[in-house]
Amino acid sequence: MTPSGSIGRRLTVLLACVAALLSVLSWSMVSSFARQAAERTQDNILAASATTIAEALRSEGDEIRLELPYAAFSMLGAISQDRVFYHVDVDGQTLTGYSDLAPDLETPAPGQISFGTVTYRQATLRMVSITRVVLAGADPVPVTVSVAQTRDGISAIATDLSRTAALLCVAFFVLAVVLSAFVARSSLNQLTTVAEAVARRGPSDLRPLRDRAPTELAPLIQSLNRFIDRLGTSLRRSEEFITEAAHRVRTPLATVRAQAEVALHSARGDEEKGRLRRMIRAIDESSRSAGQLLDHATVAFRADSLAHDAIDLAVIARTVTSALEPTAEMKDIAIELASETVIVRGDGVLLESALRNVVDNAIKYSSPDTTVRIGVSADGAQAQVRVVDEGPGLGAGPFDRFTERFHRGDNAEGVVGSGLGLTIANEVLVAHGGHIVLAQNEEGRGACVTLCLPLASGLA
Amino acid sequence: MREAEKIMRYLLVEDNLELAEAVVSRIALDGHAVDHAATLAEASDCLAAADYDLILLDVMLPDGDGRDFLASRRDVSETPVIVLTARSQVSDRVGALDQGADDYITKPFDFAELEARCRAVLRRRGGGAKNEINLGTAVFDPTNGTLRDGDLSVDLRNRELRLLEVFARRPGQILSKAQLMDRLFSYDEEVTENTIEVYVGRLRKKLALVGVRIETVRGLGYRIETA
Numbered sequence: 001m002t003p004s005g006s007i008g009r010r011l012t013v014l015l016a017c018v019a020a021l022l023s024v025l026s027w028s029m030v031s032s033f034a035r036q037a038a039e040r041t042q043d044n045i046l047a048a049s050a051t052t053i054a055e056a057l058r059s060e061g062d063e064i065r066l067e068l069p070y071a072a073f074s075m076l077g078a079i080s081q082d083r084v085f086y087h088v089d090v091d092g093q094t095l096t097g098y099s100d101l102a103p104d105l106e107t108p109a110p111g112q113i114s115f116g117t118v119t120y121r122q123a124t125l126r127m128v129s130i131t132r133v134v135l136a137g138a139d140p141v142p143v144t145v146s147v148a149q150t151r152d153g154i155s156a157i158a159t160d161l162s163r164t165a166a167l168l169c170v171a172f173f174v175l176a177v178v179l180s181a182f183v184a185r186s187s188l189n190q191l192t193t194v195a196e197a198v199a200r201r202g203p204s205d206l207r208p209l210r211d212r213a214p215t216e217l218a219p220l221i222q223s224l225n226r227f228i229d230r231l232g233t234s235l236r237r238s239e240e241f242i243t244e245a246a247h248r249v250r251t252p253l254a255t256v257r258a259q260a261e262v263a264l265h266s267a268r269g270d271e272e273k274g275r276l277r278r279m280i281r282a283i284d285e286s287s288r289s290a291g292q293l294l295d296h297a298t299v300a301f302r303a304d305s306l307a308h309d310a311i312d313l314a315v316i317a318r319t320v321t322s323a324l325e326p327t328a329e330m331k332d333i334a335i336e337l338a339s340e341t342v343i344v345r346g347d348g349v350l351l352e353s354a355l356r357n358v359v360d361n362a363i364k365y366s367s368p369d370t371t372v373r374i375g376v377s378a379d380g381a382q383a384q385v386r387v388v389d390e391g392p393g394l395g396a397g398p399f400d401r402f403t404e405r406f407h408r409g410d411n412a413e414g415v416v417g418s419g420l421g422l423t424i425a426n427e428v429l430v431a432h433g434g435h436i437v438l439a440q441n442e443e444g445r446g447a448c449v450t451l452c453l454p455l456a457s458g459l460a
Numbered sequence: 461m462r463e464a465e466k467i468m469r470y471l472l473v474e475d476n477l478e479l480a481e482a483v484v485s486r487i488a489l490d491g492h493a494v495d496h497a498a499t500l501a502e503a504s505d506c507l508a509a510a511d512y513d514l515i516l517l518d519v520m521l522p523d524g525d526g527r528d529f530l531a532s533r534r535d536v537s538e539t540p541v542i543v544l545t546a547r548s549q550v551s552d553r554v555g556a557l558d559q560g561a562d563d564y565i566t567k568p569f570d571f572a573e574l575e576a577r578c579r580a581v582l583r584r585r586g587g588g589a590k591n592e593i594n595l596g597t598a599v600f601d602p603t604n605g606t607l608r609d610g611d612l613s614v615d616l617r618n619r620e621l622r623l624l625e626v627f628a629r630r631p632g633q634i635l636s637k638a639q640l641m642d643r644l645f646s647y648d649e650e651v652t653e654n655t656i657e658v659y660v661g662r663l664r665k666k667l668a669l670v671g672v673r674i675e676t677v678r679g680l681g682y683r684i685e686t687a
Binding site: 249251253259265284291330368 | 476478479483486546563567568571577579619646
């Protein structure tokens with residue numbers, strides 16, 4: 001399965017994009033608020049300054065006089081070091097200040113304040129004009145006081161605030177990304193939990209998933225359970241089929257064989273006996289083949305999803321020895337078992353069937369009154385089960401072909417077999433990460449079959 | 461001597477009548493008594509009526525699974541059980557043993573192997589004493605493969621004891637080499653009459669220790685003498 005992207009990454013990126021958008025948005029809002037606040041403050045101070053100047057206008061006789069109050073300018077210096085310009089206009093005549101300061105700006109009505117932005121001497125100024133009516137003698141004369149200030153300092157303050165806001169937003173963004181990743185991971189943990197629950201299961205554990213899972217995963221778990229159910233049904237069916245097939249094939253064969261053996265017993269002529277013997281041999285061949293084919297299918301199925309139980313090879317060897325002792329005894333063959341506790345990880349049923357096939361072979365090919373020796377030992381990181389017989393041996397090498405399907409040795413003539421015994425054993429070992437070593441017995445005649453398996457780590 | 465010989469009683473639970481008939485006749489040949497039950501119900505009746513030394517139990521029976529029967533029997537009876545199964549799955553075999561079978565044998569089976577497994581199970585369960593055969597002053601225990609005469613005990617190899625069992629169950633009867641070969645060797649072993657002579661020779665040496673003779677009847681075969 002090739003992964004089509006990662007939900008976790010997608011979720012993180014999505015959340016990060018949202019965080020980025022929010023960060024930029026909040027940054028621009030904060031910046032514009034800061035600018036507006038700075039500008040409003042400047043406007044208010046300019047207005048206060050102009051008002052202070054206007055309040056200082058006095059009339060002495062016909063003349064209007066003005067003593068510029070210090071406070072009017074010092075308050076402007078309070079917010080920034082911007083340059084200040086002013087102009088007091090008495091009925092079109094400049095009383096004091098810069099006479100060319102924004103001449104075309106509309107003078108407000110008496111008692112009113114007007115704000116404006118003008119360009120003066122290559123600088124942008126914020127200007128406030130206030131008009132007051134002052135009595136010069138008996139005549140009311142409108143006096144307009146204009147105060148202007150450059151905006152560099154205000155801009156600097158706004159930029160400063162905006163930069164601070166930007167820094168905060170970046171920090172917020174980074175935090176949001178980290179949190180997104182955390183949130184994505186912890187939400188997806190539930191998925192991992194389910195996956196682990198499935199992965200932890202043994203190959204034959206087909207119970208439905210019962211673990212508590214979030215609602216969003218319910219459809220997934222439901223379909224997984226339905227799948228497990230279908231899988232279980234189909235496995236049960238094929239197991240039943242194998243069982244049924246074996247039963248159907250072997251029961252009549254058993255009857256024929258039993259009857260043939262009874263007939264062999266009462267037969268008198270050599271020719272008749274020979275025929276019956278050939279018949280029994282054929283029955284044994286077919287039943288053995290059927291059995292091993294079914295075993296082969298079972299092994300292939302179980303090896304696909306191998307169990308990882310701790311298995312003591314000594315116990316396996318003892319079980320196999322006691323199971324095959326009666327068979328060996330029939331030919332007065334002794335089975336000698338020398339074993340120590342050797343733990344490997346795997347499927348006990350498969351390992352037992354592998355060893356059984358090998359020992360069964362050894363007994364089959366051994367001559368009467370001999371010994372089959374089984375040794376279980378650990379060598380470094382490797383577990384070994386060695387089966388040595390005193391039979392005719394394996395003939396000339398190479399020995400690899402013995403583990404090939406349906407191959408039988410040159411010495412196999414006269415012995416019933418299907419050629420699958422060592423193949424099954426080999427498949428079991430390969431599934432367990434091991435292998436079979438076939439060799440001639442070093443001490444004289446016979447074969448030596450060694451099953452090599454990796455030792456269970458940390459348990460040896 | 462017949463009276464002194466004790467008889468082993470087997471129960472065969474098998475629904476395939478032809479197979480059952482062949483097994484019964486073969487076990488009878490070994491001198492054991494066999495009752496046959498075709499269903500689990502019949503088997504229960506038999507077990508209620510008599511004591512058996514060994515049960516041979518098929519797993520697939522018309523009125524149930526032999527293994528369930530086995531599991532339910534385990535609590536009430538100590539009688540050893542050998543399961544006959546047509547299944548070949550390894551897990552199935554293990555299952556039968558888990559449920560308390562002493563051994564199993566897969567169909568189709570060699571009678572000699574069935575006999576060997578019965579013998580092994582009986583020996584393991586210590587059911588041999590009942591099977592002893594008197595040979596003159598000596599006592600032959602075919603289950604354990606021993607021949608005792610007072611303090612003297614002779615161990616017999618498997619083939620020797622099987623050969624002696626054939627003779628001991630037919631005292632005074634002449635047995636041909638061909639008859640002996642059939643009982644002693646599997647059909648696929650290459651044996652000649654000479655092989656039989658070798659085994660008879662070995663057995664003779666051991667029997668001489670307890671005063672039992674195997675007489676050669678020229679042209680016909682052998683006969684056991686327990687004078």
